[in-house]
Amino acid sequence: MLRLYSYWRSSAAYRVRIALNLKGLAYETVPVHLVRDGGEQHAATFSELNPQELVPVLVHGSRILKQSMAIIEYIDETWATAPALMPVVARDRQRVRAIAQVIACDIHPLNNLRVQQYLESTFGATQEQRDEWTRHWLRNGLAALEHILGDNPSTGDYCDGEAPTLADCCLIPQVYNAKRFNIDMTPYPTVRHINETCLALEAFDKARPENQPDAQTAG
Amino acid sequence: MLRLYSYWRSSAAYRVRIALNLKGLAYETVPVHLVRDGGEQHAATFSELNPQELVPVLVHGSRILKQSMAIIEYIDETWATAPALMPVVARDRQRVRAIAQVIACDIHPLNNLRVQQYLESTFGATQEQRDEWTRHWLRNGLAALEHILGDNPSTGDYCDGEAPTLADCCLIPQVYNAKRFNIDMTPYPTVRHINETCLALEAFDKARPENQPDAQTAG
Structure with a gap:
C-alpha cells in the first residue's frame, strides 16, 4: 500500500x-x-x-x-x-515549518549530488573544494538553526517541545550529513541534544542510513 | 500590525x-x-x-x-x-506544497545571491558562468514543473484548479526570475498560461518587483 x-x-x-x-x-x-x-x-x-x-x-x-x-x-x-507530526496552533506550525525549511531549502539542495556534479564538470572543482563547499553551507545553516533553537522557550528535548515533529524529521538527517563531512558539532549544543534525544527513539534508529536494505559499508 | x-x-x-x-x-x-x-x-x-x-x-x-x-x-x-491559499483535501494540499517546494527548495536556493557570491569568490566564476549556472537550474526546474502541471487534471488556470494557492505564490516570482535571465519560455506553455492568469489579478500585479517602494530602474 x-x-x-x-x-x-x-x-x-x-x-x-x-x-x-x-x-x-x-x-x-x-x-x-x-x-x-x-x-x-x-x-x-x-x-x-x-x-x-x-x-x-x-x-x-x-x-x-x-x-x-x-x-x-x-x-x-x-x-x-x-x-501528530505537526503542532496544532498556527504560530507553532509556522516555527516547525520554518525550521524544516532552513534545512530543506537552504542547506540540503546546495549540497545535493547533482550540484556536486555540476561544480566538478563546469568549474573543475576538486574533491576538497567540493567538500569545503558542502561544509560552508552546513556550518552556515547549523549556526542559524542553533540560534533559532537555542534561544527559544518553544524548544524542548525536540525542536518543538517534547515530541518529534516535521522539524526533527529534517534535522536528524542533516546532522548525519554534517558528521559525514567531519563538521565540528561543538558550537551547536542544542542541535546536538535534540539529535541525541531523537536517535534514542526506535523510529529514528530504524530510519538511519546504516539500517537500510541498500546500505553499503563503503562508497 | x-x-x-x-x-x-x-x-x-x-x-x-x-x-x-x-x-x-x-x-x-x-x-x-x-x-x-x-x-x-x-x-x-x-x-x-x-x-x-x-x-x-x-x-x-x-x-x-x-x-x-x-x-x-x-x-x-x-x-x-x-x-484560502491552500486546498482542503490532503491529496491536493500535498500537490500544492510539492509544486511550491520544487521552486523554493530545488530552484531558488541554488540561484540566490549568496551562492552567486560564493561561486565568484571561491571558483572565480565569471558573470557569464554564473548566469549559465542560474539558467541551468531554472531550465531544469521549469521542465519538471511543466511536466507536473501540464499533464494533470488538477491543473486549471492556476496551479491547482481555478483559484490561486501557495503554489502560484511561488511560481510567478520564479517566472519573473527566468525572464530576467532571458530563459526561452516556449517549452513551458502551462507555466506561461498560469503566469498570465495570475499577473492579470491585482494581488499579483501589486506585488511585482517594479511596483515596490524600493524598486530601482537599473542594477
Whole structure:
C-alpha cells in the first residue's frame, strides 16, 4: 500500500523514513542507487515517476507523491489518528515549518549530488573544494538553526517541545550529513541534544542510513 | 500590525507580498537592500531579527516569522476567513506544497545571491558562468514543473484548479526570475498560461518587483 523510492544515504529520503516510522506505517523500500550506472534516478522507469529525477517518491495506492516535506505533511494529515507530526496552533506550525525549511531549502539542495556534479564538470572543482563547499553551507545553516533553537522557550528535548515533529524529521538527517563531512558539532549544543534525544527513539534508529536494505559499508 | 522586511527583487519576498495581497491584508514594507553597503541583511539590526540574514521576514505583533513558504501557510491559517491559499483535501494540499517546494527548495536556493557570491569568490566564476549556472537550474526546474502541471487534471488556470494557492505564490516570482535571465519560455506553455492568469489579478500585479517602494530602474 505504501512504497518508498529511497536511497540509503539520501537525507531527503531519510526524512520520510523517520515520518513513516513515527506514524507506525509499514512500507516497502524500493532502492534507487543514485551513483551506480550513472544514477538509477535518471532511468526512464524512475523519471516517469518523478520528472525531477530525485528521491524520495512515496507511492500511496495510485498516488505518486514527491518532495519530502510535502510528503511528511501528507502522511500526517492522512493518518491523523497516529502521533501528530505537526503542532496544532498556527504560530507553532509556522516555527516547525520554518525550521524544516532552513534545512530543506537552504542547506540540503546546495549540497545535493547533482550540484556536486555540476561544480566538478563546469568549474573543475576538486574533491576538497567540493567538500569545503558542502561544509560552508552546513556550518552556515547549523549556526542559524542553533540560534533559532537555542534561544527559544518553544524548544524542548525536540525542536518543538517534547515530541518529534516535521522539524526533527529534517534535522536528524542533516546532522548525519554534517558528521559525514567531519563538521565540528561543538558550537551547536542544542542541535546536538535534540539529535541525541531523537536517535534514542526506535523510529529514528530504524530510519538511519546504516539500517537500510541498500546500505553499503563503503562508497 | 504586519511589517514585511523585503527587497524588491527577492523572489522569496515577492511570494509573501502576493499572499498578503490575496488575503487583503495591509502591511508596511521595510526595504532591506541586499547589495548596497555589502548587503543590509548582514547588519546587526537585521541579523538579530533573522540569523540566516535572508529576506523575507514578516513581523506580526511580537512574532518574528521566517521562511517564505512557512510564512504563507501561517498567513493562510491565521486569517482563515479570507480567500484560502491552500486546498482542503490532503491529496491536493500535498500537490500544492510539492509544486511550491520544487521552486523554493530545488530552484531558488541554488540561484540566490549568496551562492552567486560564493561561486565568484571561491571558483572565480565569471558573470557569464554564473548566469549559465542560474539558467541551468531554472531550465531544469521549469521542465519538471511543466511536466507536473501540464499533464494533470488538477491543473486549471492556476496551479491547482481555478483559484490561486501557495503554489502560484511561488511560481510567478520564479517566472519573473527566468525572464530576467532571458530563459526561452516556449517549452513551458502551462507555466506561461498560469503566469498570465495570475499577473492579470491585482494581488499579483501589486506585488511585482517594479511596483515596490524600493524598486530601482537599473542594477
